[in-house]
Amino acid sequence: MRVRVTPFGEPLTGHSAPVAGVAIHPGGELIATSDDTGLIRYSTGVEMSGSPYTMTLSFHPDGHLLASGGEDGAVRLWDLAGSPVGEPLKGHDDVVTAVAFHPDGHLLASASWDHSIRLWDPVTRMPVGDPLTGHTGRVTELAFHPAGHLLATAAKDGMVRLWDAGTAQPLGDPVPGEGIAFLGGQLVIIGVDRLARVDGQVITPEPVSWLAGCGDLLAAASWDDSISLYDLSATPLAQLTGHTGVIQALALSRSLMVSVDDLGEVRRWRVDGLPAAEPPDPVATLRRSLVTLQHTHAVARRVRDDLHRRLEERDGLVRRLTARVEELENRMTSAVIARRLTGHDAPVHGVAFHPRGHLLATADKAVRLWDPVTRDQIGDPLPGGPAVAFHPGGHLLAASCADHTVRLWDPETRRFFGEPLTGHLATITSVAFHPSGDTLATASDDGTVRVWDTVSGRQLSEQPGFFAVFAGEDLVVDALAACGHLVASAVPGGEVRLRNLRTGAILELIGHTADVRAVAFDAVGELLATAGDDRTVKIWDTISGAELSSFTGHTSAVNGAAFHPDGHLLATTSDDCTTRLWPTRLGGDAGPAEWAGA
Structure with missing residues (x-):
């Protein structure tokens, strides 16, 4: 076979990051490429944004779809106009490293760092059967046999596995190998020495980093950034140079080859001399x-x-x-609306529900625990206040103290845990646990926000600020409340600003006539409660910004608010030395359940 490969046009531009994925449209000329930023480009200039670090692409055999996969573990489908087709296919728990369509197009296979391979129906976008498991390392490559009856996969466990594409069952024992491709219907395996072999016969005399097969032709990228073409005779048919960066991937068709590198360069090569397809x-x-x-x-x-x-x-x-x-x-x-209990004799500030909802903590100069059902106080007060927060696991209660320290208590045994967290020089204004519970953020009138290890009590960091909350995994300074990607902060005069960290959108909630002191989200972030110096408690819809309820009853400024974990109650604390429970699902007409002195 006499094959001639020549550069085709100038290198394609548009990527500013290493290019990791490449695919050639079945029609011949259209090329798709992707880079580490998630940018996907068609050679026509169409651009779309895929997964972060989009590292794999594959065209459907009839050319109407492009599949992509990357860092967020989702597989995405695109049409030729660059528009997404349906919702992303979700099932993998880690980076998607390879996608490939079955030769007749009725299946899409995806491989992942989660050690699994998944099969999808590209029409219904539903998973087909259970994941294919067996690899003990990150699966990095997959390829369908040209006849479609086999699926080959390679993983970081150093093994290559074969699967029946119809039943999704493993075929035979795994064999050593780190890379795969099909050449003339035969499986090519890259060994640990990076040499490519067919049935034990070496095809590439030099170590290779990437393979791409098409019919009886095999393209191999070498470690010296050159590309060689071979057939089953193992005789080099052509050797190509030109890349100045490390070659990341190859794509090969009967008339075109495309190579991409870590400098963002995309090169095209015309392939001539292949016999016409049967x-x-x-x-x-x-x-x-x-x-x-x-x-x-x-x-x-x-x-x-x-x-x-x-x-x-x-x-x-x-x-x-x-x-x-x-x-x-x-x-x-x-229920009796006004069952009065004695307790706090000073303005109440801190308030927090236990994650399971069976305890409520309120604090002024001391912390009191209550049963939300019976409204009975449980045990004697604990030292601490006015800021309180429960650990996400519920086994710890953090409370600020008058000596500017924070103490951790076991709410069941009422025993002190570890040593006090010392460092602040003024009243502590807020305490907030990280969702994992491993760290605790505290803020103080001394103008600092400090983060602590909850086990060792060691201070991990310090930065300026007067309040601190966790929005998901991220610490947000000078906000009063957060839930997932939503953050709420108060503006002098009574306005509350609700910010979406994902989209950057801001809702301005206007309704209070004086400064807002208390802000709280419900557990799922659908409701936001606000209250403050105007003695009014309001509940807002976080999507539309609409005011849903407005409660009155406190006789002085409202300092704190907290939703019950199931969302049916809102607790508020006030300078009037009371805590009130408001039934959030009944609106303002049902009236509050007041704990006078709670």
Whole structure:
């Protein structure tokens, strides 16, 4: 076979980061590339934003779809206009390293660092069967046999595995190898020495970093950033140079080869001399069409049956929830609204529900624990206040103290945990646990925000600020409350600003007539409670910014607010030395349940 490969046009530009993924459209000329920033580009100039670090691309055999995968573990489908097709396919728990369509297009395979391979139906975008497991390392490559009956995978465990593409069952024992490709229908394996072999025969005399096969032609990228082409005779057919960066990936068709590198360069090569492709066997084509039709029909039946089952389950859930809500409403409306308890004799500031909802902590110069159902105080007061917060696991309660320290208590045994957290020089204004519970953030009137290790009590960091909360994993300074990607802060005069960290959008909640002191989200971030110097408690919809409820009853400024974990109650504390419970799902007409002195 006499093959001639020549550079084709100037290198494509547009990427400013290492290019990790490349695919050639079945039609021949259209090229798709992706880089470490998540940018995906068609050679027509169309751009779209995929997963961060989009490292793999594959065109559907009929050319109407492009699949991509990357760092966020999702597989995305795109049309040729660059628009997403449906929602991302989610199932992997780690980076998606490879995607490939079955030769007849009825399956899409994806491989991941989570050690698994998944099969998807590109029409319904549903998973097909269970994940393929067996690798003990990150799966890095996969390839379908040209006839479609086999799927080969390679992983960082140093093994290559074969799977039946129809049953998704493993075939034979794994064999050593670090990379794969198909050449003339035979499996090419890169060994630990980085030499490519077919049935033990060395195809590439030099170590290679990447393979791409098409029919009887194999392209291999070498460690010296050159590219060589081979056939089954193991005779080099061509050797190409030109890249100044490290070659990251290759794509090969019968008329075109594309190579990309870590400098963002995309080079095209014209391939001439390959024999014309044999016309497809009409019987085999019909058989593949029949298999695809049968598969699609079976998937449709499964989807239908699954929808029926889910509808029945949801009907039952709706009935149970309706009964539960009616029970709660009856309990709330029939309960004594003003059961007075003695307790706090000073303005109450801190308030927090236990994650399980069976305890409520309130604080002025001391911390008191209450049963939210019976409204009885549990045990004697604990030293501490006015700022309090429960650990996400519920086994610790953090409370600020008058000596500017923070103490950690076991709320069940009421025993002090570890040594006091010392360092602040003025009143501590807020305490907040990281969602993992490993760290605690404290803020003080001394103008500092400090982060502590909750186990050792060691201070980990310090920065300027007067309040601190955790928005997901991130510490946000000078905000009053956060839930996931939503952060709320108060503006002098009564305005509250709600910021979406993902989109940057800001909602201005205007309704209070004086400064806001208390802000709290419900557990899922759908509701926001605000209160302050105007003695009014308001509840807002965090999506629309609409005011949902407005409660009055406190006779002095409101200092703190906290939602019950299931969202049906809101607790507020005030300078009037009371804590009040408001039934959030009944609006303002139901009236509060007041704990006078709580």
